[in-house]
Amino acid sequence: MAKTTTTTGDTTYTTSDVKLTVTAPAIYTALVNVSAELAKVGISKDRRNEQQHFAFRGIDDVMNVVSPILAKHGVAFRVEYEDYPDVERVTGKGSTLIYSKVKGTFTFTAAVDGSETWVTTFGVAMDSGDKSCNKAMSAALKYALLQTFLIPTEGNEDADGTTQEPSIPKPPAGFEDWFSEIAKQTPEQGFDPLRKAWTDSPLPFREYAMQFRKDEWEAAKKRATVVTKAAKEQAGPAA
DSSP states (O other): OOEEEEEETTEEEEEEOOOOOOOOOHHHHHHHHHHHHHHHHOOOOOEEOTTTOOEEOOHHHHHHHHHHHHHHTTEEEEEEEEEOOOEEEEETTSOEEEEEEEEEEEEEEETTTOOEEEEEEEEEEEESSSOHHHHHHHHHHHHHHHHHHTOOOSSSOOOOSOOOOOEEEOOOTTHHHHHHIIIIIGGGGOHHHHHHHHHTSOHHHHHHHHHHSHHHHHHHHHHHHHHHHHHHHHHOSOO
């Protein structure tokens, strides 16, 4: 072993030349190898969205390609999801959709030394039945794999196989009966009664109406204004 002597002022230091070898955790080498192989294989967008007519890669397509390559390079894979409260939404046709959101944490572990790393993605989905949570988990998993390994493909769009029609949050209980009266019946009494009915109404009703039914509310005000104007004209000039 070689020694090095260094003199500084009146002090002499003697040290040994030691060669240090630093080995990176095996998981990073394994993930690089997985990524390199996926870059050659790729996953084409062979499925088609029936509503918006674009190609996409389904979760089954991704798992069928990635799973055997992870196993080949000794990478174990585990998942953990954090669920968020479901939200009921309604479409323009009045049907109900369940909106689900999950946060997925996906851990990659090297079999040879137990070293690991992880990624986190979110998944959201809507469904008219009981599958919105399953769809959200699939979306989080799919994009975790696609983005971690930068899997190449043909095309530019990334999306799921179906696109639900536009929807809005479900209104507060009792809203529809209230809105039907205030937007369709009360305007026939004139603008002042309409304004008073609006002011006396519950705040959640008014907030929902302004955010999601504003056009109908504006139309109601216009009708009330016309009724008030016609009444004044019929009454004639004040004595």
